[in-house]
Amino acid sequence: MTGSEESPSFRLAYVPGVTPAKWVKTWNARLPDIPLTLVQVPAAEAPEVLRAGEADAGFVRLPVDRTFFSAIPLYTEExxxxxxxxxxxxxxxxxxxxxxxxxxxxxxxxxxxxxxxxxxxxxxxxxxxxxxxxxxxxxxxxxxxxxxxxxxxxxxxxxxxxxVVDAPRSSVALSWPEEATTDLVEDFIGIVRGRTVNSTRGRTAAAAQDKPSAKTPAKPSAKSTKSTGKTSANTAGRTARARTGGAKPTAKRGKPRRRS
Structure with a gap:
């Protein structure tokens, strides 16, 4: 890495009322070399913070502009x-x-x-x-x-x-600019969705799945085994007839039975 390159980091915005601690804890345990920075923003300003690239993803209140943002609804509050x-x-x-x-x-x-x-x-x-x-x-x-x-x-x-039983309710979602879905954003999505490190939907596991695996010889089916057995028997029969001049073996005649 050259001196001009920035170290990877992840900036997570969140609006008042959201507690991101459990997801941050999982991130720090899973990606200890990539610091996660929390950015608290007012609910009304969260979309602009994400749109301006001041955060990579954020916990926001719905609705969001779905023509620009991707969003994963998480829960609806009382x-x-x-x-x-x-x-x-x-x-x-x-x-x-x-x-x-x-x-x-x-x-x-x-x-x-x-x-x-x-x-x-x-x-x-x-x-x-x-x-x-x-x-x-x-x-x-x-x-x-x-x-x-x-x-x-x-x-x-x-x-x-x-x-207040009949009042409107507010829903919270994880959101990010759709065109800025980076590998780190995918990592955080996996954490929020509860995927494990070895989940087949994770980046690492998905890459491992794409690697070619050694082919194992297929076991012969019962039908092919039966056919092979018949072929071997026929071959053995032709070989035996060739050794005897091609004549088929004749059955021995027994003594004639005496009439009473």
């Missing part, structure tokens, strides 16, 4: 409403959007839901981020509907959450 612990909603195990119709709901600028019409009463302003909206919920001036992972990410002792 949607919850974040409320103060002393709020009346905490008396229920789950709620509907109708239950929130009279509540002030914050709709932050980084909201991951594509609402046709945001539920509830509109807040006096749109918070810049989900974290800002959580602070306002803690101040008891409104509520917030988010994927469950974001409620856990911004957990506070004075807040809790309840599932």
């Amino acid at each position: 949607t919850v409403v974040v409320v103060p612990k002393d709020h009346l909603i905490t008396a229920a195990d789950e709620v509907t959007l109708a239950d929130l119709a009279d509540e002030v709901l914050f709709h932050p600028l980084d909201d991951v839901f594509d609402w046709d019409a945001p539920p509830g009463e509109p807040a006096f302003e749109r918070p810049a981020t989900t974290a800002d909206a959580v602070e306002l919920v803690a101040a008891n001036v409104g509520l917030l509907v988010v994927p469950q992972s974001l409620a856990r990410l911004h957990h506070r002792r004075d807040l809790t959450y309840r599932p």
